[in-house]
Amino acid sequence: MLRTLVDFGAGEEILTQAKPHVGSDRLRLVLINFRRELLRLGVEIRFGTCLTGLTIGAGRLQGAVLDQREEFPCDSLVLATGHSARDTYGMLAEQGVAMESKPFAIGLRVEHPAELINFIQYGHRRHPKLPTAEYALTYNDPDSKRGVYSFCMCPGGEVVLAASEPGGLVVNGMSNRLRSAPYSNSALVVTVRPDDFGAIDPLAGMRFQRRWEEAAFIAGGSDYRAPAQNLLGFLGRGKGPLNSSCRPGVREAELRQVLPPFVSSALRRALPHFERRMRGFITAEATLVGVETRTSAPLRILRQSDGQALHQSGLYPVGEGAGYAGGIMSAALDGLKTAEQIAATAINRSRR
Template sequence: MIEISQIAVPLDAGVSEEACLDACRAEARRLLRVRDPDIASIALHRRSVDARRKRDVHLTLSARVALADPALESDALGRVPERDRNRVRAVEEPEPAWPAAVPAAARPLERPVVVGAGCAGLFAALALAEAGLEPLLIERGDDARRRTRSVERFQTERTLDPESNIQFGLGGAGTFSDGKLNTGTRNPAHRQILRTLVEAGAGREILWDAKPHVGSDVLPAVVTRIVERIRDLGGEIRFRCRLVDIDRAPDGSPRAITVEARDGGAASQERIPAARVILACGHSARDVFELLRRRSFALERKTFAMGARIEHLQADIDRAQYGPAAGHPALGAAPYKLVAHLPGGRNVFTFCMCPGGEVVAAASEIGGVVVNGASLHARAGRNANAALLVNVTPADLPGDDPLAGVDLQRACERAAFELGGGGYRAPAQLVGDFLAHRPSGGPGRVEPTYPLGVTWTELDRALPPHVADALRAGIPALGRRLRGYDDSEAVLTGVESRSSSPVTVVRDRSCCAVGAPGLFPCGEGAGYAGGIMSAATDGIRCAEALIASLR
């Protein structure tokens, strides 16, 4: 296999996968000096946008090419012109694969349990199922269909279901936050995750797009098909089933878990023997953190982030990113990713940017307001939004309670509820007013998209002082990086408090919780991931560690 990279293609020649492949095939013929019959297969490997020069925005492609004869590949590599040799290389990468099936004699009598059906838990359960271990997956929220109805009911009737909402339910928080698959790390599992998502119904473009996304309108069906695959392999999934206790053996390992099931009637509890548990509860499962503290598991504070959602007109972001090429069908809605490093070590940065999306109501506790962002697959909305965040370190928190970060999050969410005037309205402020320390009275060019309505006010009253101060210092700095980012009529809506977990469930090199062999803290909630791809990767890693423990 030969990889050819840095293939520059005009926008008009890259409006579809087929058009991109035509351009890659032409470059393969030129560089390798082969004819079409010599090319056994060609696949688009990566597609990105080069917008460094606004007068020459174009696509950059890479392709994987297999020639009809392996000997021909060696000859072709030798014929590549000297000036292009840094763009052409032989690649031999093993195909990604699930863990090998565990022999029947090595399988434990008790099936492994996975707690939480977010990205980490879902892929952990799938990996265990592919290995023949028939896991039990429990999820406190609903399946995708019922969960969607719960979210819609909250956004129309203001009736919050604390167990089934944008934070809890099949697919986790990622299901209703666009489904961005960006990652800053490289791991062989990434290809396996992407292929699994495509097989479950995600668009093929996530296999090669440099900034892939699935879309909140597509993800519910995708995660449902993954659950069906787990069931087909002998796994069991229980929805509306919440972890309430962990029974520990004298050596600290789990002996059993107690779960509480509730589906429209009275709650019932069940004790389930469990010697191996993957705990992928998510960053909003505060009751699980309290359970772990009560049962003396090792917990530590970790740095997390807080802030607000910022909204601009998508057309303004498109022009700032792409110049005259804005609006070209090969580009779509422009994303951005920004950071400002402030004096003193504080950072202001964007996260979970949703092109053509909307701000969503992401509360999971009665009497608290939380915002997040989402966009559909088409990303055709009028506004762009992103989390605009400031790091909160353990040193910013009082005392030594490992859950002090949770207390801060909850206090800000309740303050936002009060500031919004109740009914889960969110506090909002124009950027110009925020920078000038004055309350806002209404919108300008940018109409906020938060579905339960906003109350125009001062966001400082719902944010820690150091977060508000850092945002004021950071917004002008970000405006120097992306033209118009500090637009006075951009909208800030608060509070964005659930971008990451404020807690780490400490684990050792075997991925087990310290002092608790057989319990595998996993994913964002445990402090080991920061997005869909990293969470799914950590789920597979913990599944592999559990399988290794059987030996």
């Protein structure tokens, strides 16, 4: 899979990196090249088209409904939506597709000057032979019995908005290939469980995410600026400036208002532990930005051993959106396994 990415435009270095990094800027070129190859192979790509229903008979998929008007006959449908396709989740629930809530994690993004993280990790703010420094932090909170950890660390990157619905605000992080931006950021998140959601239906986790995203939107001024707070202020240790790469900007807010109380409390207990691991992590130079809720899918679409949906043969839920992957590589592996299963099913069918 790494070789395929390189063949379509990723840098050769990902073949030997311990943590392969294509770069958000280079990934755009890779996707364009993927699309060109698919078109060359005869694939039809429909932009601006929504899957709005499934045609199912006798427990087997017979077709897909597009934009509530076009029926598209098919006997195999790979459902690879990503973990934020909430309209699709709702449609699947209405169609009776078996799903269940699953744990995930929510929290905030923390930004430090990249040179500060370099100094903490290397003892050098800038060194010509060293890459922009990374870190990974974990803490098991004894009070709440929850994991607190850094996630999707982006050295020399930026915080980006990732809202998929009006009236909600979500942050994420990215780094370009060279990782040369002035700030480094990471999510700091706390595990949440289905019993935190206030309901037992499969969509409860999705509604839980939405509640805190809407709170973040309001706290940021309802104009898609992200709520932010100096790290010292979040800990009640003083004040400091808000230095953030997030565009269109940030607005100072009390971030405890945009998180469940048990999440903000666990973060405040974890940060001194992180400081002991990385001296200088707690600093007036650090800014927290909220809210990060899309660490993984809030539900899992139940599958049989052959990859087909539990009660709908022919429907193949795949990747992060199905609740079975957590990144580019694991989603690609899940997709490859699914393609092999569909091919094997087609071969067996042709032999009968």
